[in-house]
Amino acid sequence: MNVLDLNHVRRIFADDKKNKVIALKDISFSVDKGEYVAIMGESGAGKTTLLNIIATLDKATSGSITLDNFDLNKLPEKQTAKFRREHLGFVFQNFNLLDTFNNRDNIFLPLVLAKTSYPEMEQRLRPLAEQLDIKSLLERYPHEISGGQKQRVAAVRALITKPDLVLADEPTGALDSHNTENLLQLFERVNAQGQTILMVTHSAAAASHSKRTLFIKDGQIYHEIFKGDHSRAEYLKKIMTSLAALSSKEV
Amino acid sequence: MIHLKLAWHGVTHHKQEYGPFLLASIVLIAINFIFWNVSLNKTLKAMAFGDATIEITKVAIVFISLISLFLMFYANSFLIKQRGEELGLYNMIGLSNSDLRWILTLETALLYAISLIAGLISGFAFLKLAFLILQKLLTLKQSLDHFELYAVYTTAMIFALIFLALLFYNFYRVHTNDPIHLWNQSFKGEREPKSKKTLAVLGVVILAWGYWISVKTKPNATAFTGFVLAVILVVLGTYLLFIVGSIVLLKVLKKQKKIYYKPNHFIAISGMLFRMKQNGAGLASICLLCTSILVTMVGTLSLYVGENKLINSWNPYDIMFTTEKRLTSKQQRTINETASKYNISLSKKKQITMTTPSAGSIKKDKFETNNIMNATLQLSSLTLADYNSIQGTNIKLKKQQILLYDVSSKFNKKHITIRGQRYQVKKINNFKFAFNYQHAIVQPIFVVAADKSICSAINPQPEMVVSGFNIGGTKTNQLRFANSLQKNMKLSNETYTAAPIFRNLFQSLFGSLLFIGSLVSITLIFATALILYYKQLSEGYADRKRFQTMQQVGLSQKETKEAIRSQVLLVFMLPIVGAAIHFVFCIPMLKNILSLFSMYNTKILAGVSIVTLFVLAGGYLCIYFLTTKVYQELVNKK
Numbered sequence: 001m002n003v004l005d006l007n008h009v010r011r012i013f014a015d016d017k018k019n020k021v022i023a024l025k026d027i028s029f030s031v032d033k034g035e036y037v038a039i040m041g042e043s044g045a046g047k048t049t050l051l052n053i054i055a056t057l058d059k060a061t062s063g064s065i066t067l068d069n070f071d072l073n074k075l076p077e078k079q080t081a082k083f084r085r086e087h088l089g090f091v092f093q094n095f096n097l098l099d100t101f102n103n104r105d106n107i108f109l110p111l112v113l114a115k116t117s118y119p120e121m122e123q124r125l126r127p128l129a130e131q132l133d134i135k136s137l138l139e140r141y142p143h144e145i146s147g148g149q150k151q152r153v154a155a156v157r158a159l160i161t162k163p164d165l166v167l168a169d170e171p172t173g174a175l176d177s178h179n180t181e182n183l184l185q186l187f188e189r190v191n192a193q194g195q196t197i198l199m200v201t202h203s204a205a206a207a208s209h210s211k212r213t214l215f216i217k218d219g220q221i222y223h224e225i226f227k228g229d230h231s232r233a234e235y236l237k238k239i240m241t242s243l244a245a246l247s248s249k250e251v
Numbered sequence: 252m253i254h255l256k257l258a259w260h261g262v263t264h265h266k267q268e269y270g271p272f273l274l275a276s277i278v279l280i281a282i283n284f285i286f287w288n289v290s291l292n293k294t295l296k297a298m299a300f301g302d303a304t305i306e307i308t309k310v311a312i313v314f315i316s317l318i319s320l321f322l323m324f325y326a327n328s329f330l331i332k333q334r335g336e337e338l339g340l341y342n343m344i345g346l347s348n349s350d351l352r353w354i355l356t357l358e359t360a361l362l363y364a365i366s367l368i369a370g371l372i373s374g375f376a377f378l379k380l381a382f383l384i385l386q387k388l389l390t391l392k393q394s395l396d397h398f399e400l401y402a403v404y405t406t407a408m409i410f411a412l413i414f415l416a417l418l419f420y421n422f423y424r425v426h427t428n429d430p431i432h433l434w435n436q437s438f439k440g441e442r443e444p445k446s447k448k449t450l451a452v453l454g455v456v457i458l459a460w461g462y463w464i465s466v467k468t469k470p471n472a473t474a475f476t477g478f479v480l481a482v483i484l485v486v487l488g489t490y491l492l493f494i495v496g497s498i499v500l501l502k503v504l505k506k507q508k509k510i511y512y513k514p515n516h517f518i519a520i521s522g523m524l525f526r527m528k529q530n531g532a533g534l535a536s537i538c539l540l541c542t543s544i545l546v547t548m549v550g551t552l553s554l555y556v557g558e559n560k561l562i563n564s565w566n567p568y569d570i571m572f573t574t575e576k577r578l579t580s581k582q583q584r585t586i587n588e589t590a591s592k593y594n595i596s597l598s599k600k601k602q603i604t605m606t607t608p609s610a611g612s613i614k615k616d617k618f619e620t621n622n623i624m625n626a627t628l629q630l631s632s633l634t635l636a637d638y639n640s641i642q643g644t645n646i647k648l649k650k651q652q653i654l655l656y657d658v659s660s661k662f663n664k665k666h667i668t669i670r671g672q673r674y675q676v677k678k679i680n681n682f683k684f685a686f687n688y689q690h691a692i693v694q695p696i697f698v699v700a701a702d703k704s705i706c707s708a709i710n711p712q713p714e715m716v717v718s719g720f721n722i723g724g725t726k727t728n729q730l731r732f733a734n735s736l737q738k739n740m741k742l743s744n745e746t747y748t749a750a751p752i753f754r755n756l757f758q759s760l761f762g763s764l765l766f767i768g769s770l771v772s773i774t775l776i777f778a779t780a781l782i783l784y785y786k787q788l789s790e791g792y793a794d795r796k797r798f799q800t801m802q803q804v805g806l807s808q809k810e811t812k813e814a815i816r817s818q819v820l821l822v823f824m825l826p827i828v829g830a831a832i833h834f835v836f837c838i839p840m841l842k843n844i845l846s847l848f849s850m851y852n853t854k855i856l857a858g859v860s861i862v863t864l865f866v867l868a869g870g871y872l873c874i875y876f877l878t879t880k881v882y883q884e885l886v887n888k889k
Contacts, residue, residue, distance in 0.1 A: 057803070078807065085805025096800040100521045109806045112517045118508045157804070 002066075003164050003196050004031040004054065009063035011049050011219075018240075023049040025219035027063070031165070031198060036191040038207035039200045040239070041216035042247065047200045048169075050216070054198065055088060055167055056080040068164045081134075085239045087112045089158030089166040093173035095150040097142035104138040107157045114161070121160075132186060148179030155186065159195065168199040172206050184209040204243060206237035215246055222246060254350065258357035259340065261334065265882070267788065268333055272326045272364055275781045279319040280370025280410055280849070282774050285381045286312045286767075287402035292382075294395050300756050304389070304763035311767045315774055320413055329416045329785045331424050333792075337418050338425060347427065349453075355421050363414045367407055374406075381770075388555070388762035444498050444528040451496040458488030465840040469627050474843045481840060485833060489538055493825070498524065514810060519818040522797070526790065533786055534826050537779055541830035541871070544775045545839055551768035552859045553845055554761040560855070562757065562867040564658055565687050566750040568599065568719030570733065573688070573746045577602055585739050586720075596723040601683070604643055605633035607712040608688045608695065616664040628657075629688060630669075630696045632710040638699045641683055641701055651675055653709070654699035656682040659846070662696075669709050670696070684717055689745040694846065710830030722751075730755060751877050776867075780874045787819070788877040791885030798886045808887075815883060823875045827868060834864070 009026040029038050037072045041047050052058035053065060054250050056072055057080075065072045068087055075083055082119045090096075097106045104125070105112075111121045129135045137145055142153070151171060158166050168187070172180040180203075191197050199210065207213045207233075215223040223242050227235045262269050290308040295301040311879060338351055346354075375398070382395040459486030468477040501524045505511050511520060527534075554561075574582075588595050610626035611619050618630060635648050645652065653674045655662060660678070667676050679699070687695050698704045733749035740747075798811055806814070812863055 078809065081802065081805050081810065082809030084803070090803055092803075096803065098521075098797050098800055100525045100797065105517070105521065108512065109517075109801065112512050113514050113801070113805050115514065115812070118512050123514070151329075 001033045002030045003033050003035075003068055005021060005064075005066045006030065006054075006200070007064045009050075009053065009060045011046075011053060011058070012061045022219055024053075024060070027215060027219070027221055029221060029224075031196060033189070033196055034194050036187070036197045036209075036211045036214045037199070038197070038210035038215055039216060040202070040204070040207055040243065040246075041222075045216045046219040047216055051167060051169055051200050054165075055090070056084055081096055083115050085161060086165045089159050089161055089163035091151070091154050091166065091171045092166040093170035095142070095147075095154045095174070097150055097154060099141065099143055102139055103134065103143050103145070103153045106142065106153060107138075109157065110161050124160050124162075125156070128159055131189075132156050146179075147175050148182060151175060151179070151183055151218055152186070154229055155183070155190075159190065162233075164196065166195060166197045168197060168201075170201055171199065172201065172203060180206065204239045207239050208232055213242075215237055215242055254353040254355055257354045258361060261337065261354065261358050262361055265330075265333065269362070271328060271784050272323075272782055273362065273369070275322060275326060275777055276319075276362070276410070277370040277373060277674075278777050279315070279322070279774065280366055280406055281374035281377060282770055283312070283315055283319065283409060284371060284374035284402055284406045285378055285770065286315060287405050288378055288397075289381070289385065289766075291399040291402055292397055294393060294397065298759070300759035303756070303760050304385075304766075306765055307760075307763050311771055314771060316409055318774055318778060319410070320416070322781060323417060324420070325794065326781060327420065328787060329789060331421050332789075335424075350424050352422055355425065356418060359414055359418045359421070363411065366441050367410060370410075371403060371406070381766075385766050388758075388766050390758050416871070423537055435467050444524065446499050447495045447501045448499055449481075450491060451499040454491030454496050456488075457484050458492060461485040461488055461762055462771050462836040465836050468840060468843060469625075473624060474840075478840055478844060484537060485542075485836075489833070490532065490535045492879065493535035493538065493829075494527070497527045497531055497534075497825075501527065515814055515817045518801070518814045519821060522794065522818055525773075525819065526793075530786060530790075530822070533782055534822065537673055537782055538826035538829040538833070540775050540779045540782075541827055541867060542833040542837070544772045544779075544867060545834045545860075546774050546829060546841065547729045547768045547775075548863045548867075549856070549860050550841060550845070551761070551765040552863065553841075554857050554860060555765040557845075557855045558754075558757050558761055562750055562753050564685070565690065565753060566748055567683055567685055568601070569581050569721045569729075569750040570736065571686050571717065571719040571748050572740070572742050573717050575713075575715060577604075578718055580688075582740065586736065589732060589736050589739050590722070593728045593735070594724050595728060595732045597725065598721045600718075600720040601641060602716055602718045603633065603637050603684050604714050604716050605631045605637070605684075605697070606706060606710040607631070608691075609710055609712050610691075610693060613662060613667070613696075614743035616666050617668045618670075622689075623693075626693050628696050629691055630698060630704045630710055631688065632698045632700055633704055634703055635699055635701050638682075642681070648677075648699070648701040649675075650701055650705065652677065652701065654679045655696070656680075656685060656699075657696040658685060658694055672708060672709075674709075684719065685719070686719075687749065690748065705868060726751070776870060779871075781826070783823070783874055784878050784881070786822070787882045788885070790822075791882040794882075795886050811886065815886060816879070819875070820877050823871070827871050830867075831864065834860070 007028050009024055009027040010022075013021045013023055017125055027046075027050060039047055040052065046231070049058065053072070054067065055058050056075060060073060070083065070087070077129070084090075097103070098109070101109065107125060108121050111124070125138075127201070129138065132155060134149065134152050134156060137149055137153060142150055145153070151174075155171075158168075172183055172186075175183060187197060191211075197210075199206070201207055208227075211227050213225045214221055215225075223246070225238050226241060286308055289295070290305050290312060292301075292305075295304055320374070338354075341354070342351060378398065379396055382397075386393075386395050462480045464477050464481040464484065468474050468481070476788060496508040501520055504516070504520055505524065510516055578586075586597070589595075608629035608631040609620050610623045610629050611621050612625070612627045613619075618628075635646065635654075638654065639645060648654065651674055653667070653676060655667065655676050656679045660680070662676075662678070665676060667674055682697055685695060685697060698709055700709055722732065724732070733751045736742075737747045737749070794815075798806070798815075802808075838856070838860065842853065845856065
């Protein structure tokens with residue numbers, strides 16, 4: 001069953017008729033339930049635009065996009081926020097934790113917005129906090145903990161709503177290698193339990209934890225690699241080769 | 252050249268920040284300019300009671316200058332915080348500290364020039380209107396309209412000094428910051444403030460004490476000291492409660508999981524908790540500013556509106572004086588001669604004998620004599636025969652019965668004990684000779700007894716004769732007559748009271764008080780608006796990131812709006828509600844102070860209070876809507 005389906009999605013930014021920027025030319029792909037997909041590409045390839053459209057923060061100019069059987073193009077503006085908190089979980093490069101909330105309340109934020117009762121929130125938090133090892137951090141504030149810890153808190157915030165799809169935007173961008181490895185293993189574990197993940201990243205190492213990697217160039221899907229039965233090292237090698245090809249001029 | 256360019260850029264590219272700053276300095280300069288013109292006005296100086304107006308204006312000038320200084324510093328500290336980032340960047344890309352000083356100097360000079368020119372122009376424009384209003388309030392015939400060059404000079408100097416002080420402060424700020432620090436200034440992580448329960452309780456106690464003094468103080472000579480003490484306590488209590496008490500309250504709310512984990516409360520409480528640490532003082536200041544606007548306006552308006560009542564209560568007859576004995580025919584002649592000299596007609600000539608008032612107060616139903624410092628009343632007695640002949644009535648009294656007249660008609664008991672003797676009281680609503688002996692700050696009370704022996708039992712002071720009559724003629728002649736009669740009759744200021752003189756004095760006193768009170772209130776309103784605006788602006792900046800993250804996580808535009816509205820409304824309501832409560836508790840005090848001016852009319856006070864409160868709340872709401880718009884725009888700006 002497909003969680004996400006994109007068909008000939010096109011996004012054009014136009015200030016006026018003369019100044020047109022084609023951010024996404026023609027994108028089609030789908031993500032199965034329980035998949036873990038990485039999207040790679042250089043700066044300006046259209047990754048952010050793609051992510052924004054999937055996140056309902058932006059709308060495609062043409063083409064169709066369905067998420068969990070909702071046609072995102074037909075989703076009224078007023079319902080996008082509700083849709084986001086019910087169907088999507090976000091992990092950002094800069095964590096985007098709020099300094100005025102302690103970590104527990106940061107995690108509760110999407111649930112509070114969805115008017116969940118307090119006992120239910122606590123109940124949902126307990127197993128996740130255990131699993132992601134943040135129990136001791138809950139009463140502290142984001143500015144009192146390290147980057148790696150912050151990203152774990154942010155991951156719990158993304159997962160606590162039991163989203164259909166977790167969108168991760170360069171989740172390891174602000175982390176050191178040790179914390180990067182920890183977070184990626186955590187994503188793998190969560191994915192193994194059935195969580196669908198879509199991750200945008202610059203890092204081949206990060207992508208090598210996924211089950212499938214898509215390469216974007218000039219607003220189009222350029223290439224696609226499956227992990228399949230390959231070992232992580234082989235998969236990583238293939239990603240590196242594709243990246244080298246992607247950045248060479250003659251393509 | 253580059254300095255000038257950067258300075259110009261700094262001002263023109265931060266319109267949202269510098270606009271209100273300029274508006275405030277323009278208004279302050281204009282008001283200062285008007286005040287200086289009033290205080291230097293030659294026509295006013297030449298008038299009989301013009302001095303009073305000028306003296307009040309001078310006090311107002313000092314007050315306004317202090318407000319200006321405080322306000323400009325407040326706005327500036329906000330501006331320099333915002334500019335810190337930009338200056339840090341300049342510093343990083345290679346401008347030295349002296350370059351930064353140059354930029355700041357040029358910027359300040361530019362701001363000064365703009366505010367001074369615009370301020371003086373608007374000052375000129377409103378000067379004519381201001382003088383016209385003042386002329387109306389003082390009921391003058393001749394025009395006051397006159398412009399003094401010296402006013403331009405002093406206003407320019409005062410504000411030059413203020414801007415210079417700002418400049419040096421900014422130098423200091425830039426100097427003490429190294430570039431990295433400058434750069435990071437706008438986004439510092441902050442700790443959650445601690446809950447200081449003891450201080451919060453102390454705040455409540457201090458405030459309650461202040462309120463208690465205001466409610467309990469009697470209208471006697473020591474009332475003013477009580478008033479000052481109450482003001483100090485309320486100011487202290489307000490600051491404590493806003494800064495510490497608000498945090499305690501929010502923390503308690505946060506602990507209530509059912510209340511806290513609701514979308515609107517969740518956002519508002521967490522945001523406010525951090526906000527109150529820096530904003531508690533600001534909100535307390537707004538609260539106190541609003542309170543002082545209310546008190547100033549209600550006080551001055553009540554005096555102005557109640558002027559005629561006051562004159563009537565002091566002077567039931569146009570001319571009144573006391574003598575030891577009944578008027579001799581020689582004295583009668585002097586009165587008639589003076590009257591004919593000034594074309595004055597005399598009517599309703601009356602004389603009455605009563606005892607010289609003794610000071611005291613009424614506790615429950617007992618009159619006790621006090622020394623004058625603690626007294627709230629002065630009691631005088633007269634015989635029924637005298638009373639009946641003055642009033643043209645035919646009332647009869649038994650030995651234990653008395654008639655009682657008090658101006659404020661507060662006394663409502665059936666019996667009263669005076670000097671150990673219990674009397675049955677019949678209240679009277681009208682006494683033609685109800686006058687304020689020696690213009691005392693205490694309230695007169697008159698007792699009519701059956702005969703002379705009871706009269707002196709009630710008040711064993713020597714008898715005195717009070718004479719009174721009304722006069723007719725032109726206003727100027729009345730005033731001249733009143734003045735020369737006092738001289739011709741050799742009457743001291745304590746024993747003589749003339750309505751024309753009082754009318755003249757009160758018109759210039761209360762008129763100028765109202766004029767200056769209004770201008771000061773306008774300044775205070777501007778101060779309030781400016782502080783609120785900058786508060787909203789800085790919160791908008793601080794909240795932008797917060798709300799954007801929340802929108803990504805699933806807060807809709809509509810919910811954002813609601814959350815902002817409830818948060819802003821809470822911040823706005825606190826000071827105005829606080830001010831209203833302060834004001835309610837201030838009313839007894841205000842009533843006491845006004846009754847020192849022999850103003851006993853509660854209706855006037857109530858009416859004026861309600862109107863002023865509504866006008867202030869209306870203006871406040873306007874500011875609320877305007878600043879909320881700015882805030883929303885800031886938060887929703889990508």
